[in-house]
Amino acid sequence: MTMTDYYTLGDPVADTKAPDGPIETRWERRRFGAKLVNPANKRKLTVIVVGTGLAGGSAAATLGELGYQVKSYCYQDSPRRAHSIAAQGGINAAKNYRNDGDSVHRLFYDTVKGGDFRSRESNVHRLAQISVQIIDQCVAQGVPFAREYGGLLDTRSFGGAQVSRTFYARGQTGQQLLLGAYQALERQIAAGTVTMHDRHEMLELIIVDGRARGIVVRDLVTGEISTEFADAVVLASGGYGNVFFLSTNAKGCNVTASWRAHRKGALFANPCYTQIHPTCIPVSGDHQSKLTLMSESLRNDGRVWVPKAKGDNRVPADIPEDERDYYLERIYPAFGNLVPRDIASRAAKNVCDEGRGVGPGGLGVYLDFAAAIGRLGRDAVEAKYGNLFEMYERITGEDPYSTPMRIYPAVHYTMGGLWVDYDLQSTIPGLFVIGEANFSDHGANRLGASALMQGLADGYFVLPNTIGDYLAAGPFPKLDGENAEVAEARKLVEDRIEKLLSINGDRTVDSFHRELGRIMWEYCGMERTDAGLRKAITEIRELKAEFWQRAKVPGDGEGLNQSLERAGRVADFFELAELMCIDALHREESCGGHFRAESQTEEGEADRDDERFSYVAAWEFGGDLPVLHKEDLTFDYVHPSQRSYK
Ligand SMILES: Cc1cc2nc3c(=O)[nH]c(=O)nc-3n(C[C@H](O)[C@H](O)[C@H](O)COP(=O)(O)OP(=O)(O)OC[C@H]3O[C@@H](n4cnc5c(N)ncnc54)[C@H](O)[C@@H]3O)c2cc1C
Numbered sequence: 001m002t003m004t005d006y007y008t009l010g011d012p013v014a015d016t017k018a019p020d021g022p023i024e025t026r027w028e029r030r031r032f033g034a035k036l037v038n039p040a041n042k043r044k045l046t047v048i049v050v051g052t053g054l055a056g057g058s059a060a061a062t063l064g065e066l067g068y069q070v071k072s073y074c075y076q077d078s079p080r081r082a083h084s085i086a087a088q089g090g091i092n093a094a095k096n097y098r099n100d101g102d103s104v105h106r107l108f109y110d111t112v113k114g115g116d117f118r119s120r121e122s123n124v125h126r127l128a129q130i131s132v133q134i135i136d137q138c139v140a141q142g143v144p145f146a147r148e149y150g151g152l153l154d155t156r157s158f159g160g161a162q163v164s165r166t167f168y169a170r171g172q173t174g175q176q177l178l179l180g181a182y183q184a185l186e187r188q189i190a191a192g193t194v195t196m197h198d199r200h201e202m203l204e205l206i207i208v209d210g211r212a213r214g215i216v217v218r219d220l221v222t223g224e225i226s227t228e229f230a231d232a233v234v235l236a237s238g239g240y241g242n243v244f245f246l247s248t249n250a251k252g253c254n255v256t257a258s259w260r261a262h263r264k265g266a267l268f269a270n271p272c273y274t275q276i277h278p279t280c281i282p283v284s285g286d287h288q289s290k291l292t293l294m295s296e297s298l299r300n301d302g303r304v305w306v307p308k309a310k311g312d313n314r315v316p317a318d319i320p321e322d323e324r325d326y327y328l329e330r331i332y333p334a335f336g337n338l339v340p341r342d343i344a345s346r347a348a349k350n351v352c353d354e355g356r357g358v359g360p361g362g363l364g365v366y367l368d369f370a371a372a373i374g375r376l377g378r379d380a381v382e383a384k385y386g387n388l389f390e391m392y393e394r395i396t397g398e399d400p401y402s403t404p405m406r407i408y409p410a411v412h413y414t415m416g417g418l419w420v421d422y423d424l425q426s427t428i429p430g431l432f433v434i435g436e437a438n439f440s441d442h443g444a445n446r447l448g449a450s451a452l453m454q455g456l457a458d459g460y461f462v463l464p465n466t467i468g469d470y471l472a473a474g475p476f477p478k479l480d481g482e483n484a485e486v487a488e489a490r491k492l493v494e495d496r497i498e499k500l501l502s503i504n505g506d507r508t509v510d511s512f513h514r515e516l517g518r519i520m521w522e523y524c525g526m527e528r529t530d531a532g533l534r535k536a537i538t539e540i541r542e543l544k545a546e547f548w549q550r551a552k553v554p555g556d557g558e559g560l561n562q563s564l565e566r567a568g569r570v571a572d573f574f575e576l577a578e579l580m581c582i583d584a585l586h587r588e589e590s591c592g593g594h595f596r597a598e599s600q601t602e603e604g605e606a607d608r609d610d611e612r613f614s615y616v617a618a619w620e621f622g623g624d625l626p627v628l629h630k631e632d633l634t635f636d637y638v639h640p641s642q643r644s645y646k
Pocket residue numbers: 050051052053054055056057073074075076079081082083084085086087088089090091092173174200201202203236237238239248249250253254256257293412413434435436437448449450451452453455
C-alpha cells in the first residue's frame with residue numbers, strides 16, 4: 001500500500017493567537033489583547049471542566065474564583081483521586097534559587113531542545129515564564145515543598161538539564177500539588193461557584209451552531225445518561241498511555257473524552273509521540289495490568305549500569321567495578337545518568353538487545369545507590385527517596401539499600417493530544433484543552449518534571465486569561481434536550497452503549513486490550529519501522545473488527561458496570577491506536593520519543609529530518625482515512641541542531 005492509502009492531505013493549520021515580536025513579551029501582549037469579561041457578566045457564563053487532575057482542578061478552582069459558574073466532572077469517586085496524584089519526582093521552575101545559571105531563557109531552551117525541536121517556541125517560552133508563578137501560588141496554598149537548611153525551597157536535578165530546578169515534596173509531589181488544587185476547588189464548591197459531579201463520565205461532546213456547548217455524561221453509579229450545557233467546555237482529561245495496556249498510568253486513564261471530541265472535529269496532534277520512561281519496575285509476568293514508575297529523581301544519585309560481558313548472570317555484588325559498564329556515564333559524559341528519557345530508554349534497550357540485560361529475560365538494567373549511600377550515608381538517601389525505596393521493596397521483595405534496583409523502560413506519558421492554539425482552544429470554537437490532554441508544549445519528548453508545570457500553568461494561569469476572549473461573546477442561546485444537535489449527541493451515546501451490551505461475545509474486553517497493547521508495544525513502542533507499522537495497522541484493524549463481534553460485556557447499563565465502562569474506553573483505544581500508527585508511519589524521521597529504525601545516525605542517535613518534518617501533524621478524523629493538516633514550526637530563538645548530551 002502507498003502512503004496515500006493510509007491518509008489524505010488537508011489544508012495547513014496555523015496558530016493565529018500568539019502575537020509576533022519579541023518572545024519575552026508575547027504572553028503579556030496576548031493577555032492585554034484578549035477581551036475581558038466584567039465580573040457581573042462572568043456570573044452569567046457557565047464553563048464545563050472535564051477532569052480534576054492538576055490541570056482541571058486548578059482551572060475549575062481559578063475560573064470559580066474569577067466568578068464563572070463552573071461544572072466539574074471526573075469519573076473517580078473524588079476529584080482528589082485524579083491520576084495526577086501519582087506524580088512523584090517534582091515540578092520544574094526557573095527560580096534559580098541555586099544560583100547555578102538557571103533562567104527563564106535556559107528553561108525555555110532546554111525544553112525546546114528536549115522536545116527535539118518539535119514544539120512551538122511561543123508556547124514553551126510562556127511556560128518557562130509562568131513556571132516561577134506556579135511555585136509562588138503553590139507555596140501560598142501551603143504545599144509542603146522540601147526545604148534546605150537555610151529555609152529556601154530545595155531543588156534537585158531532572159533529565160535534560162544541567163541545572164537543579166526541580167521542586168519536590170519527597171516522592172509525592174503530585175499528591176501534594178493536587179491537594180493544593182483540591183482545597184482551592186473545595187473552597188469554590190463551598191462558595192457555590194463550582195458544582196462537582198464525581199463518578200460521571202463524559203461520553204460525547206455537544207456542538208451546537210459550530211460551538212462546543214456541552215457534554216453527554218453517564219452517571220457511573222445509576223447508569224443515568226444526561227446532557228449538560230455550558231458556554232464553553234474545557235477538557236482536562238489526561239493522557240492516553242494506556243492504549244499500550246501496560247503503562248505507568250493509573251488503570252482508569254483513557255482517551256475517550258479527547259477521542260469523542262476528535263470524532264466531532266477537533267484535530268488530534270502528533271498522536272505517535274509517546275514517552276517511554278527509562279526507570280520502571282520491569283514486567284514480571286502475564287498477570288500484570290499495570291507497571292510502576294521509579295521516579296526520575298532517583299537518577300540524581302542512582303548510577304545506571306549493566307555487566308560488561310554478555311550473559312553475565314552473577315549477582316550484582318559479585319561483579320567487580322571494572323566489569324561493570326556505567327553506559328550512560330560512558331556514552332554521555334556531559335549529562336551522565338541525567339540524559340533525557342528518550343535517550344536513556346533507548347540506551348537501556350540497546351544494552352539489553354546486546355544481551356547484557358539483567359534479571360528475568362534479560363530485560364532490565366541496574367540502578368545502583370551504593371555510591372550515594374557511601375558518600376551521603378543511608379539516612380540522607382532515605383530522607384530523599386525513602387517512600388520510593390519502600391515502594392520498590394514492596395513490589396519486588398528486594399531491598400534497594402543493599403542491592404541495586406532493576407529497572408526497564410515503560411510507557412509513561414503522551415506528548416500528543418488534541419491540537420490547541422496559543423489560547424489553548426481546539427479547532428472547535430469553545431472547546432479548550434489543557435494539561436496532558438493537549439499536545440502543546442513538549443514536542444517529541446517531554447522533560448521530566450515538566451508535565452506538572454504545564455498542567456498547572458494551563459489551569460491556574462493560561463486558560464483563565466484566554467477563555468474570557470471567547471466568552472466575551474456569550475452567554476450563548478439557552479439549550480435543552482429538544483435541540484436536534486443535543487438529541488443527536490445523546491442518541492449516539494445511547495446507541496453505542498446498546499451496541500456494546502448486545503455483542504454478547506465470548507472474549508473479555510481486557511483480553512482485547514492486552515492484545516492491542518502488545519501490538520502497540522511491539523510495533524509502535526521504543527523503535528518503529530515502516531514494515532512494522534504497516535503490520536500493526538493491519539493487525540489493529542482485524543482485532544478491532546473481532547472486538548465488535550466477540551467482546552463480552554456482561555451486565556446492563558442501568559447501574560454500576562465497570563465492564564461496560566472499560567469496553568467503551570477500549571473501543572476508542574482501537575481507533576486511536578490506528579491513528580498513532582499512521583502518524584508514526586508517515587513521519588519518516590526520528591525525533592524524541594519517536595524512533596524510526598530507518599532514520600538514525602551512525603552512532604545510533606535519532607536522525608531528524610527538519611527539511612521534511614518540521615511541523616506539527618494535526619489529524620482530522622476520517623475513519624480509515626484520516627486527513628493530515630500540517631502546522632509549520634519556526635525557530636527564531638533556539639536554532640534546531642542535532643541534540644547532543646555528550
Ligand atoms: C507514575 C507517574 C509519575 C509521574 N511523575 C511526574 C512528576 O514527578 N513530574 C511531572 O511533571 N509529571 C509527572 N508525571 C506526569 C503527570 O503526572 C501527568 O502528566 C499529569 O498529572 C496529568 O495531569 P492532568 O490534569 O492533565 O490529567 P489527570 O491527572 O490524568 O486527570 C485526568 C482527569 O480527567 C478525568 N477524566 C478523564 N476522562 C474523563 C471522562 N471521559 N469523563 C469525566 N472525567 C474524565 C479524570 O477523572 C481525572 O480527573 C507522572 C506520571 C506518572 C504516570
